Amino acid sequence: MPATSIQCCRCTNPDQAVFFHQICNQPEGKGLALGGILCCWPDTRVDNKNNILKHNPVWPGMIAYSEAIWCGRQNASIFEDLTPEYGTMEWKYFREFENRLANHRDRFLRTKRFHFRNLATCSGK
Numbered sequence: 450m451p452a453t454s455i456q457c458c459r460c461t462n463p464d465q466a467v468f469f470h471q472i473c474n475q476p477e478g479k480g481l482a483l484g485g486i487l488c489c490w491p492d493t494r495v496d497n498k499n500n501i502l503k504h505n506p507v508w509p510g511m512i513a514y515s516e517a518i519w520c521g522r523q524n525a526s527i528f529e530d531l532t533p534e535y536g537t538m539e540w541k542y543f544r545e546f547e548n549r550l551a552n553h554r555d556r557f558l559r560t561k562r563f564h565f566r567n568l569a570t571c572s573g574k
Contacts (some may be wrong), residue, residue: 465568468513468546469528477521487514506564512553516546532568544569 475482489507502508525539533539547569554563
């Protein structure tokens with residue numbers, strides 16, 4: 450699987466790392482892989498706990514995690530840190546996911562802080 454190093458997605462787009470992660474070694478979605486626990490542990494002390502969701506990419510992370518666990522992932526762990534090369538099947542799959550992610554943001558989470566940067570369309574050059 451060709452990959453182009455664009456940037457460390459865990460720093461700029463953690464939903465990519467979650468999206469391509471093979472959760473519980475599930476290569477495909479199964480009837481027993483219905484969900485899981487996605488934790489958000491801030492690295493620093495937060496005086497006002499209501500600010501945790503404002504300062505962390507919880508919403509896009511939940512959507513990426515849900516899709517990864519419901520659908521499974523095959524041979525995708527290389528893309529936890531690298532964005533798939535433009536035009537490849539993996540790139541198209543990720544671009545489709547980012548479009549769905551933006552759709553969820555626009556339809557259901559319009560009033561929430563939604564940390565998301567579209568990486569599929571970045572050239573990295």
